[in-house]
Amino acid sequence: MPDTSVIAQLGALILTWLKELSGVVWMLCDTGAEIMESLGRRKAPLRLDEFFFQCTRAGIGSIPMVVLLSLFIGLTMALLTGYQLEIFGIVTLVPAVVSVSFTREMGPLFTGIVLAARIGAAYTAELGAMTAGGEVDAIDGMGIGSLRYLVTPRILAIFCLTPCLSIIAVLSGIAGAAFISNLLLHLGYGFFGDQVMKNLFAKDMLSGLVKSFFFGAIIGIIACYKGLSMKGGAVGVGTATTQSVVASICTVIACDSLCNIAMITFFP
């Protein structure tokens, strides 16, 4: 006899997941409808001042954390890879390994995780508090459209800024790797730079960049959806924020794997 409670739980989990997915799809459709409605009224599709504010917050505000994290990860990666490769006498491969893996994988992925934790959480908490305080209903009640007013500038800002931060993360990671390689693996900066340029292809850079756009969109959409669909008061805001960060990080990692499979399959 199968364990019906496990099956029931699994079914409930799938149903919840599908419900959330349909909620996200409806949110995007409604956002599109509100933007079109605004254009129909000959008004701007989004608030530019809010968009630039969110860009500053998501982009410039996140640079120190992205740089620091990438620098140390690049440094550690070069060090550990170097010590392993030294055994086989191929320590000169360190620049290629670090630069390709950072450009294709580590840079965009760690940027996504940093933004999910830092900006995604902030978006959910803000929108959740506004929902709980009746501000979102007030915006809708005036006929302004809360999705166009609140969601559009946030999603667009994180969508545009994630690739920029990703590039900064890649450069920082490679810089960290070059520093430790020069210090402990005795690879000169010139040699390191030459190897990076020789081994890094446009395909690698494009792969990382495309993924970053996806990650930005995923984080923004999940964070805004969780904030606007929160239930309850202060506890609800906390729960929604936790769920938002967990869901964003898991989805970013899943999307990263799918992108890698697609890249390797279609552009070997």
Place this chain on the structure above:
Amino acid sequence: MSKGITNLVEMRGIKLKFDDLVVLNGLNLSVQAQESLVIMGVSGCGKSTLLSILLGLLTPDAGSVKFKGEELTRLSRQEFNKIRMHIGMVYQNAALLSSLTIGENIGLPLQELSHQSSDEISAVIDEKLALVGLSEAREKFPSELSGGMQKRAGMARALAMEPELILFDEPTAGLDPINSDLINELMITLREKQKVTSIIVTHEMESAFALATRMAFMDQGKMILVGTPDEFRNSDLPLIREFLSPHSGNKKRTTKGSIHEIA
């Protein structure tokens, strides 16, 4: 919209359930232009839900809601948003946007929905702030104002688009008598001078009788009495007599609707 309509709002057979909880059960209500209809009822009977339906924040499971003869339940989002420009709402907790100043809050609907210039919007903000006696609060944030001031600012925001209908959800709840009187005076001014139609949800009997041209009492998802303040004073319905009684604070209502004295 058709011409010659006396009823600004017409609600017929409104039904609404939240899961298994029946909130509205075939409710009928009409509001005439330029009247102040006060809706009363025990807490949780669905008064605020009724306002949310009128504003399109909730969709009824069944029934018809008409504003100036236009059926609201069949409107698209875009069409409903046009109707919303004619309806203002003053929320129980004011619901001002905390990240905007009071001036920006009042100017928000104008900025987002109208094609007025910045100077024109600024003039409207000043006018509405003066009307509610908050001229000095234009650059302040909602968190810097008291509850009464926030409600007056919410009222100024609701008036910004010059609506034909204003919905007040517990406008004086939680306020001291001085602030309550201020809000009541503002609502009377709106009715008498600006000829604005209002639907007011309140528990404050003094406010209710001061403001109402007509009153309605909700119970178990329906209106059990709609009439003039005098008809309410003279009503024989036990629930209404108990509700209007000055000693109603010492009564307890059972789930079946009857009221008993608390020992």
